[in-house]
Amino acid sequence: xxxxxxxxxxxxxxxxxxxxxxxxxxxxxxxxxxxxxxxxxxxxxxxxxxxxxxxxxxxxxxxxxxxxxxxxxxxxxxxxxxxxxxxxxxxxxxxxxxxxxxxxxxxxxxxxxxxxxxxxxxxxxxxxxxxxxxxxxxxxxxxxxxxxxxxxxxxxxxxxxxxxxxxxxxxxxxxxxxxxxxxxxxxxxxxxxxxxxxxxxxxxxxxxxxxxxxxxxxxxxxxxxxxxxxxxxxxxxxxxxxxxxxxxxxxxxxxxxxxxxxxxxxxxxxxxxxxxxxxxxxxxxxxxxxxxxxxxxxxxxxxxxxxxxxxxxxxxxxxxxxxxxxxxxxxxxxxxxxxxxxxxxxxxxxxxxxxxxxxxxxxxxxxxxxxxxxxxxxxxxxxxxxxxxxxxxxxxxxxxxxxxxxxxxxxxxxxxxxxxxxx
Numbered sequence: 001x002x003x004x005x006x007x008x009x010x011x012x013x014x015x016x017x018x019x020x021x022x023x024x025x026x027x028x029x030x031x032x033x034x035x036x037x038x039x040x041x042x043x044x045x046x047x048x049x050x051x052x053x054x055x056x057x058x059x060x061x062x063x064x065x066x067x068x069x070x071x072x073x074x075x076x077x078x079x080x081x082x083x084x085x086x087x088x089x090x091x092x093x094x095x096x097x098x099x100x101x102x103x104x105x106x107x108x109x110x111x112x113x114x115x116x117x118x119x120x121x122x123x124x125x126x127x128x129x130x131x132x133x134x135x136x137x138x139x140x141x142x143x144x145x146x147x148x149x150x151x152x153x154x155x156x157x158x159x160x161x162x163x164x165x166x167x168x169x170x171x172x173x174x175x176x177x178x179x180x181x182x183x184x185x186x187x188x189x190x191x192x193x194x195x196x197x198x199x200x201x202x203x204x205x206x207x208x209x210x211x212x213x214x215x216x217x218x219x220x221x222x223x224x225x226x227x228x229x230x231x232x233x234x235x236x237x238x239x240x241x242x243x244x245x246x247x248x249x250x251x252x253x254x255x256x257x258x259x260x261x262x263x264x265x266x267x268x269x270x271x272x273x274x275x276x277x278x279x280x281x282x283x284x285x286x287x288x289x290x291x292x293x294x295x296x297x298x299x300x301x302x303x304x305x306x307x308x309x310x311x312x313x314x315x316x317x318x319x320x321x322x323x324x325x326x327x328x329x330x331x332x333x334x335x336x337x338x339x340x341x342x343x344x345x346x347x348x349x350x351x352x353x354x355x356x357x358x359x360x361x362x363x364x365x366x367x368x369x370x371x372x373x374x375x376x377x378x379x380x381x382x383x384x385x386x387x388x389x390x391x392x393x394x395x396x397x398x399x400x401x402x403x404x405x406x407x408x409x410x411x412x413x414x415x416x417x418x419x420x421x422x423x
C-alpha cells in the first residue's frame with residue numbers, strides 16, 4: 001500500500017512511523033511532514049499545504065495512493081474528506097459535517113445534550129455583556145471557551161470572575177480569530193482528565209488504550225494551557241469498569257446521535273473526559289482526530305496493524321474485525337518545547353543529540369522541526385516528543401527522561417514532572 005498522511009506534527013510522524021512498520025505498507029507520503037518524516041526510510045515529504053485539497057487529490061491519483069490519513073482538525077473542518085471522496089480516494093477521517101464535533105464547541109455541546117451524554121453545564125453567548133452577567137451569576141472557578149478551532153489554546157480555566165471577564169473580552173476581540181464568534185461558558189469540573197481515542201466506521205466504535213495528557217506549560221500543572229506537554233498510556237485511572245461506562249454512556253450514544261442527524265462518521269472520535277474525585281465521568285469535549293501527544297504513546301503499544309483498522313473504518317467493516325490487540329507494558333512521552341511556548345518563540349535553532357537519545361532505545365517523534373540541508377532545526381512550539389516503553393511507568397518515564405537529557409537546542413524547555421501521578 002501507498003498511504004498519504006496529512007499534517008506536520010508529532011502525531012503525524014507517529015502515524016507514518018506506525019504505518020511503515022506493516023509489511024503491507026511500502027510507501028508513506030507526508031503533507032507537508034517535518035524534519036523527522038523527511039529522514040525516515042520509506043517516507044517522503046511533499047511540498048503541499050494541508051488545505052491544498054486539489055493538489056493532494058492530483059498527487060494521490062497520479063501516484064496510486066491507496067488511502068489518505070488526515071491528522072489535524074483544520075483540513076477535516078474545511079472538508080478534505082468530502083473533496084477527496086468525490087475524487088474516489090479513500091480517506092480516514094470524518095466529513096466536514098462530522099468534524100463539527102470539534103470545530104464548534106456549541107454544536108458539540110448540543111449533540112451531547114441530545115445524546116444524554118454526561119457533560120458540564122454550559123451556556124453559549126454572542127455578546128460580551130450577557131456573557132459577563134452569566135459569569136457574575138455563576139461565580140468562579142469557571143471555564144471560558146472560544147467556540148471554534150484554536151489549536152488547543154482556546155480554553156481558559158478562570159479562577160476569578162475578573163479572569164473570566166478578561167477571557168470573554170479577549171475572545172470576542174479576536175484573540176483566536178474566527179474561533180471567537182461564540183463563547184461557551186461551562187461549569188468548572190475538578191478531577192483527572194483522560195483521553196479516549198476511539199476508532200469508528202459510523203456503525204461500530206472501538207476505544208484504543210486510554211491516555212493521560214499534561215496540558216499546562218508549568219510543572220505541577222500550572223501556567224497556560226498548551227497543545228500538551230507529555231502523556232502516558234494506558235492511564236490507570238481509566239479502569240476496565242470505567243472504560244465499559246465510556247463505551248455505553250459516551251461513545252455509542254455519540255455515534256447513534258450522529259447517525260440520527262444523518263452524519264456518516266468514519267475515523268477517530270476522541271473523547272476528552274474528566275473523572276471527578278467521586279469517580280463520576282463527564283465529557284469535557286470531543287475531537288475529530290487523533291490526539292497529540294496521546295497518539296505518540298498509544299500507537300507504540302498497538303499490536304494490530306494500524307492500516308487494517310483504518311481500512312475497516314473506511315469500508316464500514318470494523319464490527320467484523322477481531323478485537324484490537326496490544327503489546328505488553330506502558331508508554332510515556334515528554335515534549336521538548338521552544339522557549340516562550342505557548343507564547344512567542346523563535347525558530348531555526350539547531351537541534352543536537354537525537355541520535356544519542358535513540359541509541360538509548362527511545363523513539364524521538366519530531367513535531368516542530370524541519371530539515372535544512374543536513375541539519376534538523378526547530379520549526380514550531382512543540383519541537384520533539386521523546387517516547388519510551390517500559391514494564392511499568394517508572395521505567396518508561398526514566399527512559400524518556402534519559403533520552404531527552406541527550407537532546408539540546410537553544411531555549412529548549414520540558415516539564416520534569418510528566419507522569420507524577422503514576423510514578
